[in-house]
């Protein structure tokens with residue numbers, strides 16, 4: 001039977017009577033945990049930002065109709081020539097439509113698939129932007145605004161105006177920032193757009209779009225799906241691209257193969273499109289963990305050292321406690337609880353330090369053309385990291401306290417008393 | 421009369437640096453309420469014997485009875501418990517916990533025992549301090565009092581759980597004659613008035629002469645008891 005209150009009173013007295021040493025030990029933990037929280041928050045924030053830059057706005061599967069020459073030429077179909085070596089020069093792709101044949105049934109089929117989080121159609125159209133006498137070559141994509149907002153964080157790239165304004169306004173356009181500068185127009189102005197087949201449509205600028213990639217912003221604009229279909233002279237089943245977002249990105253390669261083989265369409269998955277991306281993310285995480293564990297290990301050695309010293313100083317006390325009937329286990333508990341208390345106090349302060357550090361970084365201005373809506377350094381405040389931090393503080397102080405406490409448990413009081 | 425402590429054929433060897441037969445066939449017992457002293461030349465094994473009797477040293481042969489129960493093969497935890505509840509030990513050097521107050525030092529063994537509430541233990545401890553005439557020092561740090569006072573605090577601590585026997589290893593060896601008289605008189609009173617059993621190692625012939633019985637040791641044996 002152990003009376004924990006008396007154990008705790010001894011622990012407290014030991015810690016308080018050498019508050020400086022206990023404080024230094026706790027500060028070691030505080031620093032380690034604080035750094036861990038700040039670094040991991042910053043690193044995951046940065047990762048999230050880069051994910052946002054590439055992964056969030058990239059469809060997991062992009063389906064379209066590639067214009068390419070047929071693999072099989074008419075001569076191949078003739079049995080007469082099947083044994084001979086046929087040379088056909090100057091092969092041109094067949095004059096065919098860019099639109100996806102039977103797009104609507106395909107979309108509803110995809111929507112039913114339980115791996116799929118969302119599907120959104122697009123209509124791409126090559127256009128000229130007309131401003132007075134100038135004509136600027138460009139590209140307009142008709143989108144389903146709500147889907148794009150929902151699935152691909154479309155709102156992050158609208159620097160002026162609101163994307164929802166586009167829904168209400170079938171004659172509205174979200175103009176690329178590069179085009180807006182070139183044509184020196186701004187929100188509220190009107191421009192004209194000329195499609196490939198010659199029809200001219202007047203549109204009102206409801207917002208400015210900036211992807212962060214200058215090449216894109218110089219040509220790309222967005223309109224409603226319906227507007228783009230009109231521009232292409234097609235009905236509401238005219239769809240040139242289908243973007244799919246899955247619940248689990250890992251399934252994309254397999255699913256894109258299924259789609260391209262079943263529907264004779266080109267389907268590109270995100271893994272193939274951004275193969276190098278994954279590696280960067282995981283290497284950054286790895287570095288964060290390595291640095292944090294190093295810091296915490298150093299803090300752990302600090303605690304180990306201090307408890308070891310304390311136990312040498314406290315040999316007499318240990319002997320008295322044992323002589324008056326405290327068991328080895330009680331003595332071990334006294335020193336373990338000192339270690340854990342140092343871990344708990346140091347760790348909690350570490351979480352606060354980490355939070356403060358995160359908060360400070362969160363205030364530092366960070367402007368990048370790539371992410372127009374981001375104004376300060378990205379930081380993640382994920383409670384999971386705080387849990388990991390405090391757990392690590394407790395585990396490392398526990399380990400650091402264990403060996404010295406074990407030693408205290410083993411001390412033979414007779415050796416100490418005789419030694420006097 | 422019951423025996424509070426009995427040793428039967430106790431043998432002890434030290435193995436390092438060379439084999440050394442330090443206690444040779446020690447047998448004796450102490451009756452309830454007796455005040456017994458152990459005398460003998462320096463190095464004859466008195467302290468070694470006392471560490472065995474107080475259950476701190478378990479590396480011996482033979483049998484040890486406390487309160488008429490064999491405790492030789494008890495586990496370390498059971499022995500700690502017995503030490504806590506039934507044995508009060510007073511060292512030559514007044515071992516107190518330096519960061520605690522006098523009162524806390526006296527209370528600790530009772531708080532470990534956990535049989536009484538904190539307030540009851542506090543009252544008991546103050547009573548013991550009053551008994552030993554150091555009540556006024558109760559709230560001082562243990563390091564802030566004199567040697568004689570420390571020894572009286574150590575005795576108060578030894579008494580706190582009302583043990584069946586109090587052992588002392590030269591408890592007056594480090595005190596001047598005035599203080600050592602005080603400590604002796606305390607032991608005398610504890611034996612006469614409170615009927616405690618005491619076993620005290622001493623070098624002081626006058627001290628020993630005033631106890632009920634002297635156990636004379638020489639070269640690891642009991643010469644006379």
Ligand SMILES: Nc1ncnc2c1ncn2[C@@H]1O[C@H](COP(=O)(O)OP(=O)(O)O)[C@@H](O)[C@H]1O
Pocket residue numbers: 418434435436437440442460461462463464465466467468469
């Ligand atoms: N740990 C030890 N290892 C070896 N010999 C020891 C040890 N402790 C004590 N001794 C020897 O045992 C003998 C008895 O010691 P002790 O019991 O302390 O004598 P005393 O009667 O003076 O209290 C002494 O000769 C001492 O040198």
Ligand SMILES: [Mg+2]
Pocket residue numbers: 466467468
């Ligand atoms: Mg001795």
